[in-house]
Amino acid sequence: MIHHEIFSTLLHDEPDTRRSRLLERHFNLSGLDERVSLEEFDWGYNPKIPKRACFDLNTLKFVRDGENPILIGPPGTGKSHVAKAIA
Numbered sequence: 001m002i003h004h005e006i007f008s009t010l011l012h013d014e015p016d017t018r019r020s021r022l023l024e025r026h027f028n029l030s031g032l033d034e035r036v037s038l039e040e041f042d043w044g045y046n047p048k049i050p051k052r053a054c055f056d057l058n059t060l061k062f063v064r065d066g067e068n069p070i071l072i073g074p075p076g077t078g079k080s081h082v083a084k085a086i087a
């Protein structure tokens with residue numbers, strides 16, 4: 001049982017490590033000034049921000065569809081944060 005768990009951990013840990021290294025490399029190449037996510041965004045702060053639409057953009061379907069999303073709103077409302085998270 002113990003051996004099975006160790007083996008299982010090793011097996012799953014390697015792809016996770018590779019994936020996070022790849023993400024790290026892509027982030028460094030991106031030129032983005034900070035690494036943010038939609039998970040850390042405070043959706044309760046301004047309920048007018050369309051959470052659902054932001055998570056839809058986060059699927060990157062718009063890239064496959066050749067569409068250009070535009071984030072519009074007053075300064076300081078998190079447009080850049082959301083854009084960076086998606087990028």
Ligand SMILES: Nc1ncnc2c1ncn2[C@@H]1O[C@H](COP(=O)(O)OP(=O)(O)O)[C@@H](O)[C@H]1O
Pocket residue numbers: 036040041042043045046073074075076077078079080081082
């Ligand atoms: N709802 C929020 N939850 C967490 N951080 C936020 C939120 N709104 C804004 N911020 C933070 O406030 C700062 C300004 O937001 P930013 O995305 O630059 O606004 P905008 O591009 O709309 O002017 C950023 O550091 C951003 O991460």
Ligand SMILES: [Mg+2]
Pocket residue numbers: 079080081
């Ligand atoms: Mg901005």
